[in-house]
Amino acid sequence: MERVVVVGAGIGGLAAAIRLQQAGYQVELFEKEPQVGGKMNRITEEGFTFDVGPTIVMMPKLYREVFELAGRNPDDYIPMTPVEPLMDISFSSDERVQLSNNLAEIVSTLEAVGEKDAQGYLEYLALLYKRYLIAKDNFLQRSFRGPGDFYNPKSLLAGIRLHTLGDAYSSVAKHVQDDRLRKSLAFQTFYIGISPYEGPSLYMIIPMIELLYGVWYMPGGMYAFADGMRRLFEERGGQVHTSTPVERIAIENGRATGVVVDGTLHAADAVVCGADFPYAMKHLVSDERARGSYTDKAIDAMKYSCSCFILYLGLDKRYPTEAIHSIRFASDFEKNIADIFEAERFPEDPSFYLYAPSSVDPDLAPEGMQTLYVLVPVPALPAEDEMSDACRWHDEDVAAYRERVLDLVERETAYSDVRDHIVFEKAYTPLDFAERFNAYRGATFGLRPTLFQSNYWRPHNKAKQCEGLYFCGSSVHPGAGVPIVLLSARLAVEELMADDHAS
Incomplete structure (x- = not known):
């Protein structure tokens, strides 16, 4: 095997391409958008620079690994500085808590x-660290080809030790009584797009990772990582075709043979698909046998x-403000979650996340100005065959939601007169994530990581019914988050190299 085509220059596709190289x-x-990065994208207009999607750097070792693998110094591509304080949290207009990276603080x-x-909080962090080590060694860093890779005594015992049957919020509540602290821990399940009242307790490792490994910032914003990987790939002779959407993955006799672009076959010995798995199966894999059970x-x-509904201001x-990351909690957090995942409507009282990196990176805005990113978790769109005009996020809907959110921003955060100072504005809705990415x-975070859409039950990295076809990204194993x-x-x-060496 010599030639591999990668579909999609998101973070997964770029990392896979460098590793293969x-x-x-x-x-x-091949990438459909004019620039690489997928949802890790960038807006640069009128002197302002915004990250479109991810904004929080956790587990920097994994970011650096791609460059180190290629024999490069990561600091030449993605220098990082620790973020302190970690985060500001607002529970009401007069009740705020600041979290630090410093243990004493x-x-x-x-x-x-x-x-x-x-005591309960610290005991819980220690318990989460123990579970993280179990998950890392038994699930997160290994793939599954067949039932025997998962249904074996070692894996099943590891699953029992992880206590995966409980939900995240209940797991926190056993150790911490104060509801504000519970929320501050449980909210981070939103980083992978699932309710803390539904997500398996394993996903509470996210706040543990933040507190034990720190949160970091890359000068220029998160897009520096995507751009750094592009630079590395091209420096080493790789070809990136932007503004070049793949029409379909070519499959012959049960094997991927390349991709079709603008009616032309680009032949390959294997294909790694970084496009969102459900989209890829519906729109890029037309061979029914290759799709298998994914009808x-x-x-x-x-x-x-x-x-996500995001305002870029x-x-x-x-x-x-000291903190570049802030969270505002709804007064009734449980109802806020129910609005999103059960009623599937824009929350009446939304929680939201603020990102204001200009305080540590003044080059992101003109002198004396700043950027503000406001992210509100909202329901995903209905299935394609259920989409109606009422689901289209009309301009008047966006305007109404904007007003609801800015009312809360002014009332309960440091940005008490933000409306008076907006000189540039752009909004992203679920439609933008569907159409652009x-x-x-x-x-935004792919398949929801419920118990039966995690580990072995999540789409695998190697296609089950098609040779030479492999998947990466947030909707496949091991899951979402950069x-x-x-x-x-x-x-x-x-997986690709194992097949190649076995042939």
Whole structure:
């Protein structure tokens, strides 16, 4: 096997392409958008620079790994600085808590709530670290080809030790009594698009990773990572075709043979697909046998993560805020979650996340100005055959939601007069994620990581019914979130190389 085509220059596709290149394969990469990165994209207008999607750097070792594998110094591509404080959290207009990366500061904050809760919080972090090591060694860093890879004594025992049957919020509640601390831990399940009242307790490792490994910032924003990988790939002779959508993955006699672009076959010995798995199965894989059990009906029946409504605001004022990451909680957090995942409507009282990196990176805005990113978790779009005009996020809907969110921003955060200082504005809705990035149903984080859409039950990195076809990205094993998508790229390439060496 010599030649591999990668579909999609998102984070998974770029990482897979570099790994394949390093292993000696000739790699060609196709991307439908005019720039690489997928949802890790960038808006640059009127002197303002915004990250479109991900904004929080966790587990920096996995970011650096791609460059180190190629024999390069990661600091030449993605220099990082630690973020301090970690995050500001607002529970109401007069109740705010600041979280630190510093253990002494964390303990001081916890003890201000209560010594019993401080003890429970720290005990819970230790328990999560133990479970993280189990998950890392048994599930996150290994792929599954057949039932025997999962249904074996070692894996089943590891699953029992992870206590995966409980939901995230209940897991927190056993150790921490203060509801504010519970929320501050449970909210992070939104980073992978699932409700803390539904997501398996394993996903509470996310706040543990934040607190134990820190949160980091890359000068220029998160897009620096995507751009750095593109530079590395091209420096080493790789070809990236942007503004070049793949029409379909060519399959002959049960084997992927390349991709079709603008009616022309680009032949390859194997294909790694970084496009969102449900979208790829519906729109890029037309061979029914190759799709196997992933029929249109089955794909529509799967559960999807939430989506996002995001405001990108350029402000002609700099606000004196220390934290670049902030969260505002709804007064009734449980109802907020129910609005998103059960009623499937824009939350009446939304929680939201604020990102204001200009305080540490003034080059992102003109002098004396700043950027503000406001992200609201919202429901994904209905299935394609259920889409109606009422689901289309009309301009008047967007305007109404904007007003609802900005009312809360002004009332409960440091941005008390933000409306008076907006000089640039853009909004993204679930439709943008569906149309620009082929996120099926606009689900920003891909398939929802429920118990039966995780590990062995999540789409695999190697296609079951088609040779020479491999998958990476947020909807396949091991899941969503930038560090985990980087692991999916590693697993997809390991699967490809295992098949190549066995042939």
